[in-house]
Amino acid sequence: MSDGETLVEAALRVLNTPDPVEKAKLGDQIANKWLQGLISNAYHTSQQPDIVVPDRPARLTNVKLVSPSLMPKLGKAGSLQSRQAIVHSLVHTESWAIDLSWDIIARFGKQELMPREFFDDFVRVAQDEGRHFTLLAARLEELGSFYGALPAHDGLWDSAVAxxxxxxxxxxxxxxxxxxxxxxxxxxxxxxxxxxxxxxxxxxxxxxxxxxxxxxxxxxxxxxxxxxxxxxxxxxxxxxxxxxxxxxxxxxxxxxxxxxxxxxxxxxxxxxxxxxxxxxxxxxxxxx
Structure with a gap:
């Protein structure tokens, strides 16, 4: 992490990291530094070109995306296949939740002149979402599957764009x-x-x-x-x-x-x- 990097700049690095595993790890590192006071500023207050927040964060292409209406039924966890499908869906949701948390920091924190407590809260949310992703992805592998084995939809990010x-x-x-x-x-x-x-x-x-x-x-x-x-x-x-x-x-x-x-x-x-x-x-x- 470069000296003098602001939280918004660090958030942008998370958004531009395509691998969700690395995204979660990087987000956790940044969150710890911010909450420990090792990142001093949320954003630059001096005259500086505005940071461009991506319309869509970097993502790997290993997950087949389909329309929400075309998603297979998840079932009710009565079979291993159903349990894998439900956990896979949760892993995908958490992968987007990581991006959503860092996006609200990068996109709105400076623009709306939000107080430090706003950044504290959503850094903690981002850290939680990264932990959820990591734990659920590991559990999915314990169930004999992996993230990307099943289709998913990006309805959550569609709402973020809107x-x-x-x-x-x-x-x-x-x-x-x-x-x-x-x-x-x-x-x-x-x-x-x-x-x-x-x-x-x-x-x-x-x-x-x-x-x-x-x-x-x-x-x-x-x-x-x-x-x-x-x-x-x-x-x-x-x-x-x-x-x-x-x-x-x-x-x-x-x-x-x-x-x-x-x-x-x-x-x-x-x-x-x-x-x-x-x-x-x-x-x-x-x-x-």
Whole structure:
């Protein structure tokens, strides 16, 4: 790591690293240096050409990509083939989650003049996502498969592209919709692995991935509220109806279709937002 490198410059190096294994390792190194104070600045404050954040991070071509509608059914973890398919899907999601975390730092941190705590939070998210990827990829190999053995889709990054010019939208859609959807489905996924006799995968999801994903969703909620409060008078109420209405407006503009119940209300409350945030978005007719 070069002397004087800023966090945004380091984030760009992660985004430009194609191998997800190396991406996770590099991200972990950078995160540790930032959190230990060994990287002093989030970005340069002097006159300097703006860093160009790639529209699409560097990726290997070993994973066959298909449309989400053409993805094979994953099954319910009752067979080894199904368990491999589910873990492969999770590994792919985590590989994109690494990029999403570094992208929000590089793309929006300086542009929106976000405080240091914003960088701290998403560095921790990035570090967690890298660990999730590494652990799940190793578990996939223990199950007799490997990342790239099955097709995958890039719907998660499609949402990142759609929200690339609006931090409100990025936080709402990626962290308060997609990540919250993960909170909704993970308990069922964990139960399916246990019922299928795979306690190792169930434990990994239950003890490591699930609780940390709650904190990732919480980061999205926290910084969405911050943006709302910053745009209002000082000491504004970040739990006001205006905040929730703003959330509804953003999700309806940037997310296709209604949200899918059932919702994991307990986990969502732990992440900082209650049913009034998402239940109105579950109706089929957004005009209601």
């Amino acid at each position: 929200t690339s010019k609006d931090l409100f939208a990025r936080l709402a859609v990626e962290h308060c919709v997609h990540e919250a959807r993960g909170l909704d489905v993970l308990p069922t996924t964990i139960s399916r692995f246990r019922n299928g006799g795979d306690n190792d995968t169930a434990d990994l999801l239950e003890k490591v991935v699930y609780p940390e994903e709650i904190t990732h969703c919480a980061a999205g909620v926290k910084w969405f509220k911050y943006l709302c409060s910053r745009s209002k008078a000082p000491n504004g109420d970040d739990e006001s109806d205006e905040v929730i209405e703003k959330f509804h407006e953003i999700v309806r503009a940037y997310f296709r279709g209604p949200l899918k119940p059932p919702f994991n209300e307990a986990a969502r409350i732990s992440a900082g937002f209650g049913p009034q945030w998402y239940e109105p978005l579950a109706v089929k007719d957004f005009s209601k």
